Amino acid sequence: MTWSRALTEAARSGLTVERTKLTPLIAVRGTAGLALVIGLCLWRGDPSLAVSSAFGAFAAGLVTFQRSMRPRPVLALAVAGALAVATFLGYLAAAHLVAFVLLLIGWTFLAGMAWAIGPVSGLAGTQTVAIMLVTVTLPTSVLGALQHAALIFFGGLVQAALIVVFPVRPWGIQRDALADALAAEADYARRLRHDPVAPFDPAPLMDARLASQVTPRQAKRRPVQLHGPRGLAERVRPVLASLADPVVGAPLEGPERDRARELLGAAGTVLDAVAHAVRHAGPVRLPPEAMATLEVPATGPMLNGAARRAAYRLISLLADAVELTDEPVRATRATTEAERGHLLRPSVPKLVPVALRALHREARWSSHIFRHALRVAAVAAVGYLLGAALPFGHGYWAPLASVMVMRPDFAQTYSRGVARFIGTLVGVAVAGALMALVHPGVYASAVLALVCVWLTYLLMRTGFSVTSACVAAYVVFLLGIAGEGWQQTVEARIVLTLVGGLLAMLSYALFPAWETPRLRDRLADWLAANGSYALAVLDRYARPAEGRPRQVREALLDARAARVAWEESEARAEKEPVRPRGPSLATAKAVSAALATMGRVTMIMEAHLPDRDAEPSAGAAAFAAELRRSLEHAGRAVRDGGGMDWSALHAVGERWDAEEENEGVAPRAAGLLLDALDDLAEALSEEPDERHGAEWGTISHPQ
Structure with missing residues (x-):
């Protein structure tokens, strides 16, 4: 692929807006956490503290929307703790340019290496760099730095508390992962009716297995519906393939093939019903036609040999799936010893050695994650120095834009760079126009900022350009709380975002890690x-x-x-x-x-x-x-x-x-x-x- 075509494809991908399922209640809960933090700081009469603490609550809420199987309160607290440490160190070093740049290089490198642990860890590391760069106020003492770090952590604590007090669809991600796996099995069974060697993508089964890993605390509360069906789905798949295969299973033509097609169709119906029950925490509802198909005909078995064994095994597994899924939804039990052996997710303290091993594996020159860490650290330092030299103020926006768009691979970095700039352009234009026309005060700016946060959380999965526009408008209104002039905010935001995006793209062209x-x-x-x-x-x-x-x-x-x-x-x-x-x-x-x-x-x-x-x-x-x-x-x-x-x-x-x-x-x-x-x-x-x-x-x- 040529550079021109690659850039065109990246731009098109970055500007794509996807239709996806929205979660307004979860967005309201995250926005409420941010509103509590801002409201308390404004009640104390310090708008600058409200602006500073809002970044922590926003970032802690943001990470809870990521596709992670860990408990949401744990994610919010872990990210809030990392943000507080980054804030404290950043505020201490911000008054000294050389010390801050050295700190920024080291911290950004570690944040880049966090992608070796997983995408959620990588995103959390990116957020900590962002909070380190956002030096809204500069405390003159260690006590002041501790105060700001405590406010950042308080924002995450509020988000975690709201998740516990107001749970929205508990175990929803785990239910969706298991239901998707069962639905994929159902689709596979139907495709096998017409194509006996149809392919199957194991990704849904892998996601379901990841979702089934629980911490010891979760193991005591997990619903019964999330226990047995995943293992049954794993065992059903080879049986379906064996029954449909024309060499090992039923012959390609004749009465045996017709019977195999009937069984595969009934299996698809049963698996879909089980998937629906798991997703919506309800009972299994099966049509009588499917139940009749899964019974042995009065004339006796119509299959022979390996196909007959596969058919009997399939009927038994489907019956077990319905029985396990139809248990009372509220009943719970602890995991078995076998489940503890390989499905137990380590707690956050026990995750440390796992993370260290992951970092050690990627600490080599040929690793694309190691190169990403070097690349993002260099770009953050250059962007910060360049932003400080430009006469716009808010120079941290240039490295902030770079860090937020950079990913370990080429396509995501370039697509996010384009989406970030276009989204920022739209967001600051809309927010700047509102500021110019309405001239909102402190409280009105806070309300507008909260509306933007709610839109960000609500539209999180529609596309990076959409969320970039919402975040850009949020920053304009948030700085309006502190009395920043909107004209300077809009101009600096656009120019420095463009500079940061160009630095990110140029860094990948000069120091790539091609796949x-x-x-x-x-x-x-x-x-x-x-x-x-x-x-x-x-x-x-x-x-x-x-x-x-x-x-x-x-x-x-x-x-x-x-x-x-x-x-x-x-x-x-x-x-x-x-x-x-x-x-x-x-x-x-x-x-x-x-x-x-x-x-x-x-x-x-x-x-x-x-x-x-x-x-x-x-x-x-x-x-x-x-x-x-x-x-x-x-x-x-x-x-x-x-x-x-x-x-x-x-x-x-x-x-x-x-x-x-x-x-x-x-x-x-x-x-x-x-x-x-x-x-x-x-x-x-x-x-x-x-x-x-x-x-x-x-x-x-x-x-």
């Missing part, structure tokens, strides 16, 4: 993770008595994570203005399809794992051993552009199939796995590689 060169590594990681998943399943067939269920489960989770990492890298690389150094778009789609098929086939094998007392399969052991050797060579081929050779694996697979005379599920699934690996080799063989010339096309195919 395109990493595509081959991401692809190799996905192949390796899929291979580990397949090997874990094959080991269960080879040694049923020694199998560990957690081994297969962990391998599946790693495969999903590798797939998501590849898809995110591919999406970022498509928007970068760099010369292609990875697979082309067509090749990437073909490779993704092949690896997704590899994962689907492995999942089908997992759905028919043998019992512990089953006979070991020598064929599975030989196939797993050869697959392990072949994957090592294939991974190097993907990274370095060599050749893939699956001929030895084909030979082992043919012997296994002949030994079991095509009666077992695993040998047939192994044949499908080989087909997927052949598709992968074919897709990559057609991709020219400039680093290795014709070498990339020398992938051998089994005859």
Whole structure:
């Protein structure tokens, strides 16, 4: 993609306004917290303190709107504490330019590295830099700095208290995540009726698993509806795929296929009903037609072999899903020992070593997060010095604009930069016009600022340009409380925002962290993770008595994570203005399809794992051993552009199939796995590689 096209796409993305579900009650609650803080400070007769404390309450309320599974009061308090520390240190150093710039560089670097912990931590770090830059008043003593820091923390404390006292749809995010996963399963079941090998995006299941992680305190209060259905959704998916697959499950045509379609349609209906019950905390309502379909016909089972086993398993799982979801909504129980083993979310103090390990992993030159931290720290310092040199006042607005738009990847930084400038232009124009026409006093300015905050919270998910306009107007009215002239505010805000946005964009052009060169590594990681998943399943067939269920489960989770990492890298690389150094778009789609098929086939094998007392399969052991050797060579081929050779694996697979005379599920699934690996080799063989010339096309195919 050329620079001109990349910038055009970024601008279009930044100015896009999305239609989304609004949450007016939550917006009112967040605005009420800010109103309490401003009102108390104005009641004391100090408008400057009202302005200062408002930033803390606003930022603490802002972070609670992010998609985080942690309790909202904890988020508000944690962010308020970080804001208070940043405020205290910033006020102490603000009177000394050199000391403040050094503090700003170090603090901004740490805030940039916070993206390694997660997006919510990254946003919170950005807010702390913003509050450090917003030096509305300059205390002359340590006691004054402590007072302002206490006010900032008080704002977050008020927001946390309001969340506890006035809860709006408790467990709403967790309910939505689980309902989305069940709805995705329902859609998958319906698509399998017409496409027996339809793809499935595991992202909703991953979100549901993340939402199911709870702290010890949450574990005692979680509704029953949020316990069992997620695990059932995980177990339903491979059963659906196994039933629909024309090789392992029901034949492609005939009465068995018709019966499979009926069961898949009924499964979609049941899963949708369960999803609706979970989302709205109500009972499950099923149409009688779906219930009749899930009963064994009076004439006897119409399916045979693996398809019949999958059908019985599907009916049992759907019955369990309805039973678990139809429990009394208000009943609660503690998590089981198994759930504590892998679904327990660490508390905030216990999160410290986890965060330190995440920071250590990204503390390397090749990390895009490490480069982002260096980039944003340099831009913040340059922007602050440049803003101080310009004759506008409020020089901190230039680095503030840079910090707020900068993200670890190119597309978000540029799209947010455009959205920030356009939104600021609109916001200050509207607010400036109101200030000029109405000339509001202190209290009227406070009311207008609160209206802008409510709009910001309400329209949070519609687009960054919309929220930027609301925030820009909020700042104009907020500074009006302190008696700032609106003419100077509008002019300085527009010019310095433009300067800050240009600095952010220029920094990425001069010191990028492109995703395109990493595509081959991401692809190799996905192949390796899929291979580990397949090997874990094959080991269960080879040694049923020694199998560990957690081994297969962990391998599946790693495969999903590798797939998501590849898809995110591919999406970022498509928007970068760099010369292609990875697979082309067509090749990437073909490779993704092949690896997704590899994962689907492995999942089908997992759905028919043998019992512990089953006979070991020598064929599975030989196939797993050869697959392990072949994957090592294939991974190097993907990274370095060599050749893939699956001929030895084909030979082992043919012997296994002949030994079991095509009666077992695993040998047939192994044949499908080989087909997927052949598709992968074919897709990559057609991709020219400039680093290795014709070498990339020398992938051998089994005859």
